[in-house]
Amino acid sequence: MMATQNQHLPELTEILDELDALPQLPDIAAAMLRLLNQQENDTEELARIIASDPVLAARVLRVANSSYYGFSRQIKTILDATVLLGQKTLRNLVLTMALKGLYRLSDPSEKMLWEESMAHALGSQFLSTTYAVADPEEAFLAGLLANIGELFFLQQNPHAYHNCLKNKVTAQCSREELSRHHFPWSFSQMGAAILAHWKFSSELVLCTLYSCQPNHPQDMAPETSRLAHLVFVSRCLCCQLHIGNTQPVCNKTLDEHLNKTLLSSQQIKPQQLLDEFNALYQKNIQTLLSA
Template sequence: MRNNSLTTESFTEWTESDPELACALAAVAELPAMTDIVSDFLVTIEDPDWTAKSVAQVISRDPVVAASILKAANSAYYSFQRQISNLEGAIAVLGLSTIKSLVLAAGVKSMNKRFGLIEKLLLEDAIGCALCAREIARKTRCYDPEEAFLGGLLRHIGKIAMNNLDTEKYSQLVQDVYNGEGDLATLERQHFPYSHAAIGAALLHHWNLSPQLVACVLYHNIPAPPEKIGEQARILTNLVNLGGLFCTRLGFGQRTPMPELQPAASPCAATLDLEQEDSDDILEKIPEAFRQACESFMGHH
């Protein structure tokens, strides 16, 4: 029986039959690499014999990433009783999957060639959605919370990629959307030969991240064809889309919040069995976690 979830092979096959994906994959080669330490980190943790020491050695080569991880590890969000003073300690206490989330969050920020308002909003959107998706996964117990965090963090990585490939075009696109000149999908195709979902998925494929994450990023805006995406990727996509609704409600990465939006009333919430009580708890708890995360990764409130 053929596995119906997205695999590395199937992604490569799609690029042969889908000009948009092929174009996106070619564009990825022009992007500034995620800092070398992120690539090296991902290679190091593939080794089944990795140790806290070997992982710490890789991370410590980038003082900015190392500092943001220690700052995040000591934030009230993780609420440990004692101060964590070194990377080995952070890895031992937080566990590898949380460290992976933190390293990738630092890596996403490092992709930006410049850091103005657009970059700030894109990074806030990524951090906000990551935190919300992780919290929803914890509440519903339907998915690994750290993988949900990565899904939220990376769902709009394609927008960050577009902005770095052509800042002028991307600024114009943002302006056009803001002025109500059309929907995002249509306007993206006027400015770029691919959607943010296509280049985002191509980028994650290029980084060898899991097929579930690639599928989630590719299909976070449109319903996935059943034959192209497995059950796990479908759950992850619902988690991430619901995380995005919480972001919109709270105004993370947006110009203004939308207090009238009710994430718990959405089809994604129904699919994931998220109760109203859990939704209220997330809305109450996440803003402080978001403030701390922004401080750790961007040095501001």
């Protein structure tokens, strides 16, 4: 476990030690993640890993040729997709498909949580691109992963989870704030533990831990803090738009939330930001949800 994780995640070891069964990252996603975490990545090997699963490969090609990416020519092979999309984009596409398999989409709550996760990914990427404050692909992945701890608790104890959803309206606070009253750890703590278990980078582990709040440790790496702020603002946008299992439950406006983040230095018109994100979301969400 990395020192930075130990420094900011004192509960992480406890969580991992006390839980017998954490969800496993699908084999093909784990293999791809291991390859991309190496210092020297092999494009042909990445294409081979994806092509080894014909169903996954077909899904990748279908989405790669969709209007979401907007290429002028058809992508016919996984190797073409690797070259044209780039390794990070392809990683995100495969991880999106792999994580989707963890959700039981026949369950309304899990389906809405998956839609919310995709919206967080889109929102984080949109903010990163609009304000040039982080790598858009890293921002997408950070948003995509932010709800994984919540999914774990929903599947482990749906009764307690639905009580959390019900109580947040009465309590006028977020699901994250209420989660410690219904579960041993908060959603963000559980998510960070799962990502550490899956061997994601310490940056993404810490981003998940702090993605529900604008206040971060002073010694936290600036790039990690920026990423966590993007996911936090994306959560706020989704909350305002009632996407997934979210709905506005506090008295703070979007402008007040923005003023607590790195985006406070930007000249942002909250309603314009909300409208632009909503237009992007409505245009692309169905393509991503069907991946």
